[in-house]
Amino acid sequence: ETYNTYYGTPADSKEVAKFQAKNISHICISNFKPCDENEWSRVDGSCNNLENPTHGMYHTPMWRMLPAYYSADYEPRKTKSGKDFPLARYLRLMLMKVGDSISEVFATSLSYFAEFAFGDVGSVHDIRLYLRTITHCCKPEGLTDKRCTPNFIPENDNVHRFSGIKCHNLTRPLSFQSTGCAPTNTVPERINFVTTFFDISNVYYHAAGSIEQNRAYEGGRLKVEVVNGGSFPSDANETTTCFLKDAVATDCARNVPNGLLGTNLFSTYFWRLHNYIADALVLLNPCWDDETVFNNAKDINIAWYKQVLMYEFYPLMLGRENMINNNIIGCDGDFRDPYDKNVDSNLAMEFAYALRWFHSTQDARQEMYDKNDKFINTQAVVNYSLRVQDLAFHDTLLQMTHGIYMQPAGGFDDTVHPDIADSGLGRLAKAFDILTADLARGRYFGLAPYMKYRDYCSDYTISHEKFEDLSYIMKPNKIDELKRVYENPEDIELMAGMWAEDIGENNPIPPTVACILSKQLQRSVASDRHWYERPNRPHAFTADQLQEVRKATLAGMLCAIGDEVSMIQPQAFLRISESNYKVSCDEIPTIDFTYWKDDSCDAY
Numbered sequence: 001e002t003y004n005t006y007y008g009t010p011a012d013s014k015e016v017a018k019f020q021a022k023n024i025s026h027i028c029i030s031n032f033k034p035c036d037e038n039e040w041s042r043v044d045g046s047c048n049n050l051e052n053p054t055h056g057m058y059h060t061p062m063w064r065m066l067p068a069y070y071s072a073d074y075e076p077r078k079t080k081s082g083k084d085f086p087l088a089r090y091l092r093l094m095l096m097k098v099g100d101s102i103s104e105v106f107a108t109s110l111s112y113f114a115e116f117a118f119g120d121v122g123s124v125h126d127i128r129l130y131l132r133t134i135t136h137c138c139k140p141e142g143l144t145d146k147r148c149t150p151n152f153i154p155e156n157d158n159v160h161r162f163s164g165i166k167c168h169n170l171t172r173p174l175s176f177q178s179t180g181c182a183p184t185n186t187v188p189e190r191i192n193f194v195t196t197f198f199d200i201s202n203v204y205y206h207a208a209g210s211i212e213q214n215r216a217y218e219g220g221r222l223k224v225e226v227v228n229g230g231s232f233p234s235d236a237n238e239t240t241t242c243f244l245k246d247a248v249a250t251d252c253a254r255n256v257p258n259g260l261l262g263t264n265l266f267s268t269y270f271w272r273l274h275n276y277i278a279d280a281l282v283l284l285n286p287c288w289d290d291e292t293v294f295n296n297a298k299d300i301n302i303a304w305y306k307q308v309l310m311y312e313f314y315p316l317m318l319g320r321e322n323m324i325n326n327n328i329i330g331c332d333g334d335f336r337d338p339y340d341k342n343v344d345s346n347l348a349m350e351f352a353y354a355l356r357w358f359h360s361t362q363d364a365r366q367e368m369y370d371k372n373d374k375f376i377n378t379q380a381v382v383n384y385s386l387r388v389q390d391l392a393f394h395d396t397l398l399q400m401t402h403g404i405y406m407q408p409a410g411g412f413d414d415t416v417h418p419d420i421a422d423s424g425l426g427r428l429a430k431a432f433d434i435l436t437a438d439l440a441r442g443r444y445f446g447l448a449p450y451m452k453y454r455d456y457c458s459d460y461t462i463s464h465e466k467f468e469d470l471s472y473i474m475k476p477n478k479i480d481e482l483k484r485v486y487e488n489p490e491d492i493e494l495m496a497g498m499w500a501e502d503i504g505e506n507n508p509i510p511p512t513v514a515c516i517l518s519k520q521l522q523r524s525v526a527s528d529r530h531w532y533e534r535p536n537r538p539h540a541f542t543a544d545q546l547q548e549v550r551k552a553t554l555a556g557m558l559c560a561i562g563d564e565v566s567m568i569q570p571q572a573f574l575r576i577s578e579s580n581y582k583v584s585c586d587e588i589p590t591i592d593f594t595y596w597k598d599d600s601c602d603a604y
């Protein structure tokens with residue numbers, strides 16, 4: 001089938017030719033095999049929704065919880081009184097403090113997993129655009145280039161007033177309109193480069209055609225390269241090896257996932273977990289062919305991940321009861337069928353945006369530990385961006401794996417780690433303030449004013465007009481800080497509001513972040529025909545198998561595939577404590593694969 005990615009409708013050959021002439025058909029057009037309602041989920045996300053087969057597929061548009069706010073020509077909105085907004089960096093300096101605080105509750109594993117789990121449903125492709133393609137936004141020619149949206153540094157900047165750095169390069173978000181897939185007189189919509197289903201696409205489909213290159217076509221496995229006894233994702237064949245030959249290249253073979261550290265860590269883990277599961281299935285079912293093992297291993301791997309995501313990770317952020325009440329998860333562990341074919345599976349702009357709030361939780365110094373969990377040193381996390389290959393050498397993955405459950409996460413508060421605030425791109429840029437970019441992005445995404453999101457999140461039952469209307473959700477000094485930089489309450493921007501909101505023991509993340517995440521998760525679950533808890537999806541689990549999947553945890557995963565992990569705390573997203581102390585891996589529940597035994601193999 002041939003579909004227009006933007007409209008999600010079939011495309012005829014004339015349309016395809018038009019895009020081909022402009023060399024953009026790989027973005028504007030999707031090709032996929034006709035749908036078969038009984039087949040396994042597809043790695044490219046196509047045919048999940050049988051009536052709208054491109055929904056949730058890679059290269060599809062995002063949706064908006066609230067309508068866009070732009071001024072003329074889709075430039076950022078103006079303040080209520082008609083002015084340009086203050087510089088984003090100025091607002092960041094005024095509203096967020098730089099500091100190295102630590103969480104009393106969470107381990108760094110949580111920040112990395114959050115980032116990885118975002119990368120499964122949304123993409124950070126814009127980074128490459130301003131790092132590789134359009135690097136001149138701070139030079140004179142950038143001033144007149146419509147693709148440029150640099151962040152200028154205020155005169156009296158506390159870090160940069162003498163550093164000579166006056167501007168951080170940044171580009172306008174890539175959209176269907178800027179790419180040429182959709183008319184420029186329509187609201188700019190971002191292109192999501194990954195499947196919006198929770199299906200570990202960062203492993204199974206991180207680039208077009210990657211899965212064919214990454215499968216070993218033997219025993220249902222993914223290709224690996226073994227370095228010092230550890231196995232690493234690879235597209236290695238006889239002629240290309242990634243890790244061994246190319247240890248210093250920035251773009252180590254394009255066919256392994258290469259992203260920020262959290263993505264690199266967890267895609268390596270889930271890559272290994274796939275093979276761990278495949279090996280177990282092969283032992284049990286010697287008569288299965290490669291394809292059968294691959295499909296089952298992938299399905300169990302995805303289920304393991306969904307179980308960790310929805311029953312372990314998100315409850316810590318949103319509260320288990322809230323998630324049950326919002327019909328995101330079930331309460332009794334049984335099958336459940338939340339699927340509704342009328343729910344659109346595209347990802348909300350606001351979801352990808354609200355998750356950026358987690359930047360302030362990232363401790364950008366990772367403590368490294370040896371196999372006995374003895375402290376070694378600390379490493380700058382940002383130095384590992386786009387350097388997946390580094391994990392393979394000098395025991396780096398081993399030491400980090402032990403570090404992510406040993407070390408507390410950054411504080412869930414109003415501070416941001418200095419590296420995130422000033423060296424966010426590590427060695428790839430002289431200086432970069434990720435939080436300034438976060439704030440500025442909201443303007444170019446055309447996000448509605450913060451107050452409108454408060455209306456939305458309170459189901460329009462609370463009025464949000466004056467600054468003081470926020471007192472139920474912010475401390476007086478935070479309201480004062482907002483007043484200091486915004487003239488009118490309607491000017492408050494979404495990220496600024498989220499930074500200012502109360503965080504407490506019962507709400508570790510700001511209420512607006514929680515609201516936006518919940519609304520999206522509800523839809524993510526309801527729109528996924530292949531949701532693992534459904535009794536009636538294609539190749540559904542048996543009741544026994546589902547009960548096994550319920551035992552999946554992060555701790556169990558690290559015991560299964562982590563380098564020399566033999567003791568770990570059962571709740572591995574949480575800090576080690578009196579109620580969550582390290583135990584032997586033998587005591588961590590894990591999936592018993594014998595429930596996948598195929599008796600027909602006995603006939604052989």
Ligand code: HEM
Binds near residue numbers: 114125356
């Ligand atoms: C040291 C760790 C991290 C680094 C170096 C990092 C870096 C970045 C950078 C450079 C961007 C692009 C900014 C832009 O172009 O506007 C970005 C975007 C983003 N990051 Fe992070 N990040 C880190 C941790 C996290 C964590 C823990 C999360 C948790 C959810 C996260 C979620 C996101 C999201 C959702 C985006 C937006 C992507 C988009 O809409 O294009 N990041 N990050």
Ligand SMILES: [Ca+2]
Binds near residue numbers: 120194198199202
């Ligand atoms: Ca996905």
